[in-house]
Amino acid sequence: MQDEHNLEEKVLSQGAEMMVSQALDEVEKIDINVETDLFKILQGQADGVSFAGKGLVIQDDIRVQEIKLQTDSIDINPFSALFGKIEFNESVNAIGHIVVTEVDINRALTSDLIRTQMQNLELNVDGEIVSFEPQKIQVFLPGEGKIECRGRVLLKEIGNTRPFAYTALLRPRTHSQPAMLESFNCTEGEGVSIELVTALMQKAKELMNIKVFKWEDIKFSIKDIKVEIGSLTLMVEANVKQIPSSLTELSL
Incomplete structure (x- = not known):
């Protein structure tokens, strides 16, 4: 009986792994385990699904x-499940974590x-709209919970377009502290007004406080962020509509 149980889980798990692997541009390792048996399948039930992957590449x-x-316990389509889908x-609902490296982020x-x-991107600077077009952005993860950003943008003010480069050191929002900016320095250009810096800081705050993002049929809610040397880990809760089949869109 135990062998039969293992076979059912294996067939379903391998079918799910194949479906996801074929949709990715690259994958180093993927492991999906569907916790169920034939009786539960016929009832359209499973105790849960675990999803683990390494080196997943979407859109190059x-x-x-x-x-x-x-995931927690789930209701599945019994007819599709009998055919390994x-x-x-x-x-x-699911809980878990996502790890990206410094190289991944810059890529x-x-x-x-x-x-x-x-x-x-547009900023409201004392009632006037100023747009800025990012030319280059680099992110460094030095550890101690800090993120360093170096960038160059084109500022488009009324009747004037000029380059502006900066470096910034910040701490992302975590479960125990809000997002914090430790330093901000101009490294190229004529400098910027205090009003523009204030508007930039507000935009940065909005970006750092993003709590939800979507990956096809999965909506992630960020519960905590851990920054280590060279890597960033997101502790997440997720709402999964379906196991991703095309994995072609990443949106905020």
Whole structure:
């Protein structure tokens, strides 16, 4: 009986792994375990699904070093499950973590997907709209909970467009403290007004306080952030509508 139970889990798990692996551009390792048996399958039930992956690459330039999720009990489509395909009848909740490296972050920042979302960001500076177009952004993870950013942008003010470069040292929001900016320095250009710096800080605060992001049919809620030398770990809760099948969109 135990062998039969293991076989059912194995068939379902391998089917789910194949579906996800085929949708990714690259994957170093993936492990999906569906916890169920034939009787539960016929009832459309499973005790849970664990998802673990390493080196997952989406759209060439979006890479995740590690992801682990564990769902609670779920309702599944019994007919699809009998053919080795997992389809959720209802969305399920999961907990886990996501790890990205310094290299992963900088690779993503050069991707067309991220660059498109960051073009011509607008600031309200004392009632006047000033836009800035990022030219180059680099992120460094020196440890001690800190993130260093170095960037160059084009500031587009009324009747004037000029380059501006900066370095910033910040601490992201965690469960025990708010997002904090430790330092901000101009490294190129004529400098900026206090009003513009204030507007930039407000925009940075908004970005650092983002708590929810989506990865196809999974909505992640960030509960904590841990920054170590060379890597950043997001502790998350997730609401999963379906096991990702195309993994082609990453959005905030």
